[in-house]
Amino acid sequence: xxxxxxxxxxxxxxxxxxxxxxxxxxxxxxxxxxPLLEAxxxxxxxxxxxxxxxxxxxxxMSALEIMDPKMDSGMIxxxxxVDEAIENGAAPIPLSFDGTVDVQCTIDIMDHLLSCEATWxxxxxxxxxxxxxxxxxxxxxxSSHALLHSYCSVIRATCKAVIAVVSDARTHEEEDLFxxxxxxxxxxxxxxxxxxxxxxxxxxxxxxxxxxKSSLPKTAEPFQSNFDLEEDYCRALLCRLxxxxxxxxxxxxxxxxxxxxxxxxxxxxxxxxxxxxxxxNSSTFLSNNSFGMNKDGLEDMTTASGRQPLGxxxxxxxxxxxxxxxxxxxxxxxxxxxDYFVKLxxxxxxxxxxxxxxxxxxxxxFVVQFQxxxxxxxxxxxxxxxxxxxxxxxxxxxxYAVITKAAGLPESAKNHENQKNQYIVQxxxxxxxxxxxxxxxxAWQRRKLGKxxxxxxxxxMQMEMAFKRDFSEILSISNGENAWMKIFQHILIxxxxxTYWISTRFLVLGFELxxxxxxxxxxxxxxxxxxxxxLVEKIHLRALMSNETGxxxxxxxxxxxxxxxxxxxxxxxxxxxxxQICLAEGLLMMLAALRNEHIIVQSPSPFNSEYERFFQHFxxxxxxxxxxxITFDSxxxxxxxxxxxxxxxxxxxxxxxKIAKEVKSSFSNDPEKLAExxxxxxxxxHNSVALxxxxxxxxxxxxxxxxxEFNHHPYFGTALVKRS
Amino acid sequence: xxxxxxxxMVQVGCNVESNPDSLxxxxxxxxxxxxxxxxxxxxxxxxxxxxYCMDKQGNIILQDAVEYxxxxxxxPSPMEQRCLGLILIPNSxxxxxxxxxxxxxxxxxxxx
Numbered sequence: 001x002x003x004x005x006x007x008x009x010x011x012x013x014x015x016x017x018x019x020x021x022x023x024x025x026x027x028x029x030x031x032x033x034x035p036l037l038e039a040x041x042x043x044x045x046x047x048x049x050x051x052x053x054x055x056x057x058x059x060x061m062s063a064l065e066i067m068d069p070k071m072d073s074g075m076i077x078x079x080x081x082v083d084e085a086i087e088n089g090a091a092p093i094p095l096s097f098d099g100t101v102d103v104q105c106t107i108d109i110m111d112h113l114l115s116c117e118a119t120w121x122x123x124x125x126x127x128x129x130x131x132x133x134x135x136x137x138x139x140x141x142x143s144s145h146a147l148l149h150s151y152c153s154v155i156r157a158t159c160k161a162v163i164a165v166v167s168d169a170r171t172h173e174e175e176d177l178f179x180x181x182x183x184x185x186x187x188x189x190x191x192x193x194x195x196x197x198x199x200x201x202x203x204x205x206x207x208x209x210x211x212x213k214s215s216l217p218k219t220a221e222p223f224q225s226n227f228d229l230e231e232d233y234c235r236a237l238l239c240r241l242x243x244x245x246x247x248x249x250x251x252x253x254x255x256x257x258x259x260x261x262x263x264x265x266x267x268x269x270x271x272x273x274x275x276x277x278x279x280x281n282s283s284t285f286l287s288n289n290s291f292g293m294n295k296d297g298l299e300d301m302t303t304a305s306g307r308q309p310l311g312x313x314x315x316x317x318x319x320x321x322x323x324x325x326x327x328x329x330x331x332x333x334x335x336x337x338x339d340y341f342v343k344l345x346x347x348x349x350x351x352x353x354x355x356x357x358x359x360x361x362x363x364x365x366f367v368v369q370f371q372x373x374x375x376x377x378x379x380x381x382x383x384x385x386x387x388x389x390x391x392x393x394x395x396x397x398x399x400y401a402v403i404t405k406a407a408g409l410p411e412s413a414k415n416h417e418n419q420k421n422q423y424i425v426q427x428x429x430x431x432x433x434x435x436x437x438x439x440x441x442x443a444w445q446r447r448k449l450g451k452x453x454x455x456x457x458x459x460x461m462q463m464e465m466a467f468k469r470d471f472s473e474i475l476s477i478s479n480g481e482n483a484w485m486k487i488f489q490h491i492l493i494x495x496x497x498x499t500y501w502i503s504t505r506f507l508v509l510g511f512e513l514x515x516x517x518x519x520x521x522x523x524x525x526x527x528x529x530x531x532x533x534x535l536v537e538k539i540h541l542r543a544l545m546s547n548e549t550g551x552x553x554x555x556x557x558x559x560x561x562x563x564x565x566x567x568x569x570x571x572x573x574x575x576x577x578x579x580q581i582c583l584a585e586g587l588l589m590m591l592a593a594l595r596n597e598h599i600i601v602q603s604p605s606p607f608n609s610e611y612e613r614f615f616q617h618f619x620x621x622x623x624x625x626x627x628x629x630i631t632f633d634s635x636x637x638x639x640x641x642x643x644x645x646x647x648x649x650x651x652x653x654x655x656x657x658k659i660a661k662e663v664k665s666s667f668s669n670d671p672e673k674l675a676e677x678x679x680x681x682x683x684x685x686h687n688s689v690a691l692x693x694x695x696x697x698x699x700x701x702x703x704x705x706x707x708x709e710f711n712h713h714p715y716f717g718t719a720l721v722k723r724s
Numbered sequence: 725x726x727x728x729x730x731x732x733m734v735q736v737g738c739n740v741e742s743n744p745d746s747l748x749x750x751x752x753x754x755x756x757x758x759x760x761x762x763x764x765x766x767x768x769x770x771x772x773x774x775x776y777c778m779d780k781q782g783n784i785i786l787q788d789a790v791e792y793x794x795x796x797x798x799x800p801s802p803m804e805q806r807c808l809g810l811i812l813i814p815n816s817x818x819x820x821x822x823x824x825x826x827x828x829x830x831x832x833x834x835x836x
Contacts, residue, residue, distance in 0.1 A: 031822060034818075050779075063785050083796070
């Protein structure tokens with residue numbers, strides 16, 4: 001205490017001098033008011049404040065509290081600045097005068113940077129992760145240490161490339177911390193030559209490695225002081241350097257326009273994975289040669305050796321991560337970081353192996369499938385970059401062509417002059433927007449999907465109105481032979497179909513995000529089935545129309561089109577959806593019957609009524625009138641009379657099974673759809689059995705416990721019947 | 725000028741302590757509201773902002789505050805600065821507090 005006082009007194013005495021760098025106003029001085037304030041405090045009553053007229057307690061509460069570690073990012077911890085840290089030897093160059101230690105420390109820095117990078121990708125600020133490395137912050141300082149210098153510059157270049165991808169794609173809206181790099185030396189002098197530097201260093205180490213292996217007398221000077229370890233250290237360094245090189249290549253290849261670099265990127269991805277394996281294996285050697293380390297905490301360590309790395313201080317840069325409050329960052333361990341990169345590379349490989357499907361439906365399917373693996377931000381951004389470039393699909397296909405193709409119109413419609421029609425242009429924008437939204441994380445995606453539904457609905461209504469206005473005359477006169485009118489009609493139906501598709505995705509994502517409670521499953525399946533029925537309707541209608549157009553076209557040209565003479569049959573896509581509808585209906589009726597017969601007792605929620613919950617879940621759909629005339633009442637009416645006995649006689653699950661079996665042959669070369677059908681069959685079978693069981697014993701045995709699990713399908717639950 | 729003000733301050737401080745009539749000290753502090761205030765804190769940083777509020781415990785809120793920090797422990801050294809907006813400086817970490825004023829005003833303010 002005495003010390004503290006003494007310290008304060010000395011600081012106080014110096015205060016005017018220390019304050020001198022901050023100028024007071026003209027003809028004014030800094031007058032010390034501390035004694036006055038102190039005295040005034042004594043005069044104040046408890047709870048009394050000195051404040052002006054514009055004072056607002058509420059806004060005063062939002063003041064940033066200085067010296068609060070959770071709010072004050074500027075707290076001076078160890079060093080006042082990077083320069084001071086360097087002067088105090090926090091980041092020496094060379095890292096040690098002992099060659100072996102120098103190499104060891106360099107490898108530790110490399111490993112720790114990998115952990116930092118993975119942590120950054122996972123959503124922490126760049127300033128407090130990768131750029132907590134003092135060596136990275138002063139690009140020129142490392143130039144005398146070729147190995148460290150090349151590694152640092154490739155790290156900076158990689159970060160820059162990753163930021164460019166993510167900020168261009170704007171997939172990061174919810175993860176906006178990611179791209180903040182204000183005040184960080186992202187591009188050091190000569191970082192553009194990082195690859196050649198890296199190659200040169202790699203070449204030197206390779207030569208060294210060859211020298212170790214040959215039995216010839218050593219000509220080259222050993223890389224480090226301990227000859228026995230030379231070979232292993234060379235290998236440990238090589239895989240690390242090569243990983244960086246290939247990873248940088250992956251990024252540049254994937255950013256080539258129109259997906260031209262994807263094939264080459266895959267080769268680099270394969271090399272990256274190979275090097276990562278070697279990096280992982282090097283940990284045995286590295287940890288065995290780190291002295292004085294306890295091996296117990298190795299799991300949490302950020303380096304392969306288990307040592308603390310030199311030259312890192314995350315508090316130095318804390319201020320640069322503003323406007324965020326300072327966060328305590330727990331870095332991923334080195335092992336987890338390696339795992340992260342393996343996952344990232346697999347996700348990227350998945351993107352690179354994509355065939356650039358010209359059909360929009362295929363694109364949507366791919367993206368939805370891709371999202372199932374829960375890819376992280378970087379992978380999602382690269383996917384979005386591939387999909388939307390220069391306002392075109394893959395930077396290649398103009399949106400009008402994509403839409404007409406998706407709507408099932410013939411090639412000839414593609415070059416129609418009406419592609420400049422304002423609605424078509426708007427629709428193109430909506431499609432681009434939808435593609436981007438589909439690339440965001442699930443939570444954000446669901447929110448955005450709910451919002452853009454309105455836009456799709458509005459454009460549909462506008463187009464419908466325009467259609468009636470423009471073509472009402474033509475319709476009555478020429479019996480609908482107008483080409484543009486045909487196109488317009490097709491597109492109209494297609495827009496509706498997309499709207500329902502978005503709605504299903506919106507509802508299904510709710511399961512993935514666990515937004516529904518079991519008591520609400522009934523209404524969710526009800527809504528899902530209603531939307532799916534509408535979706536099927538539109539798909540069916542469009543298929544019919546395309547069929548008609550195709551036939552007529554065939555007849556006109558007199559060509560022997562395949563369509564001629566072939567009767568229209570239900571498209572497999574429709575049957576496929578019918579399976580899902582049956583399943584949803586089965587589940588909703590089962591849930592309703594269980595509720596109606598009091599087998600599942602639902603205690604009324606203390607917070608909101610069922611009507612309110614209905615509105616909360618489906619507000620966005622209701623607002624966009626998806627579908628028309630659907631209200632809470634229609635839900636109540638359709639479920640009120642459900643009884644188990646009726647369900648057994650008319651069993652939706654059996655229908656689902658039947659259709660699934662029939663439609664399987666149509667998808668023999670589509671493993672993804674086949675797997676989905678198999679899952680549907682499984683759920684249907686289980687639920688069918690459960691239904692019968694409940695029917696037989698339910699009324700007799702009041703102790704029957706029924707719950708729903710998602711063990712066979714991500715969003716169609718399986719009933720679990722238990723006697724308690 | 726610095727020295728001069730430093731000297732007068734010691735004197736003035738004594739005056740305040742010894743003067744039994746300085747009852748309206750609260751009123752005097754109130755007159756300082758919205759003036760430019762420079763506060764130094766324990767870790768060596770300074771905050772410059774307009775005086776917004778003070779409570780009985782001596783915690784001060786500054787508006788439109790700017791943080792000044794030296795880049796080295798050994799002073800004098802170049803200062804770095806950044807804007808922070810509305811900040812609360814707890815009494816416990818405050819080591820100095822100055823108000824921008826003319827010399828006349830300073831005397832008037834501090835001596836009663």
